[in-house]
Amino acid sequence: MTRQTCTTCNAELRGTENYCPQCGHSLRGRRGRRGEPEPPRWVEIEFQESKSSSFHTALDLCITNPNYRTFERNALKVHRVGFHADQSGELLRLANIVRGWKSFRLFVDGREETWRSFFYGGYYCFEDRDASAHSNQYCYGESSEWFNWWGCHRLGYGFYSEEDWLRSGKMMEDHVFVLDKDRIKRILLQRARSHRFCPVMNTKSILERVDMLPDAIDPATNPDWEYYFLDWRDEPSTPPAAAVPVCNPESMIVTHLVPPDVVVPNPPDRSWAQGEPPPGYE
Structure with a gap:
């Protein structure tokens, strides 16, 4: 049987992954069909052992995730867990616990990013979309x-x-x-x-x-x-x-x-647009 490895980090693969479990590199095409969103990005959160009272809560969130793993770095135990970026609920619950810790690190598609650049780089808006009654x-x-x-x-x-x-x-x-x-x-x-x-x-x-x-x-x-x-x-x-x-x-x-389930809002008041003075004009 041919051994499959990640083209980015050479980690060994089972052959069924969409993303490399080691570096987060996408193992499938990123481009969707016409009009469809691109496949979600892969996000990994990493942290080390902590004396925080929330550590065990964070750990409980990790161990139920099939993409959770631990390893050692400089003789310290490191916890790393991966999410599809559209799993906003699970990702944010963990991030809100650990993002203030010194050992916190965030990787998007295998590249390290700051939490601020990630969250304010569009993810906060996606979170609002998830909370909306009509996402489209x-x-x-x-x-x-x-x-x-x-x-x-x-x-x-x-x-x-x-x-x-x-x-x-x-x-x-x-x-x-x-x-x-x-x-x-x-x-x-x-x-x-x-x-x-x-x-x-x-x-x-x-x-x-x-x-x-x-x-x-x-x-x-x-x-x-x-x-x-x-x-x-x-x-x-x-x-x-x-x-x-x-x-x-x-x-x-x-x-x-525009998709059929999206309503085009009524236009703003333009009653003055055909030669009539605008509202409030003296």
């Missing part, structure tokens, strides 16, 4: 302020956001709004890095969604879109000084980009 709606955004069609409301470029669209497109003299898709992709990827430890972050799917947007938007010929005029003095019949395209929530492109 939480990710896409539950209000008009946050909602977007990338599948992560933390990325911005909201469905009703004016500023983001203005920075990534140009209004032409013929009233056609031309999107700068390359710029949109760069900004989304840059923002996604700040949330890279979210187990359901799928950058491949995000970039595909950008490609599905039209290169140019003309509400005069495409009823799926309309303009929001950012200056109430602009008239729809003249080239607007500042306007951004907004998609009809019931349009075909929305049905392709």
Whole structure:
């Protein structure tokens, strides 16, 4: 029988693992099918013997995990346990006990990370998603302020956001709004890095969604879109000084980009957008 080993650390494998039990290296493809999240990351928590009153509680959480093991380092006993990153409940229960200990170490896919970089790098948001009654709606955004069609409301470029669209497109003299898709992709990827430890972050799917947007938007010929005029003095019949395209929530492109169980929030009040003064304007 051929001996199987990890390509990263040469640890011996049984052949059934998804991740190396020694270093956490993924033993399967990280890229999911179109539109599906990438496989969750592998997270390991390590700590040594402790005089803390919570030590035995931490140990009890470990010994029920099949990915728990012990070994010696510098004549000291080390405890290490692995989790799929989407096991947020179990992972956080243990981490909240041991993360203040001097011996605490955290590894993500075999690479050591600080707890702060991991937790605030998207994992706290995933924890909130787990606690939400509707996880898909939480990710896409539950209000008009946050909602977007990338599948992560933390990325911005909201469905009703004016500023983001203005920075990534140009209004032409013929009233056609031309999107700068390359710029949109760069900004989304840059923002996604700040949330890279979210187990359901799928950058491949995000970039595909950008490609599905039209290169140019003309509400005069495409009823799926309309303009929001950012200056109430602009008239729809003249080239607007500042306007951004907004998609009809019931349009075909929305049905392709947004899952059927996600509700597109109602737009913010734009009653002043067609030449009427905005609320509170004197």
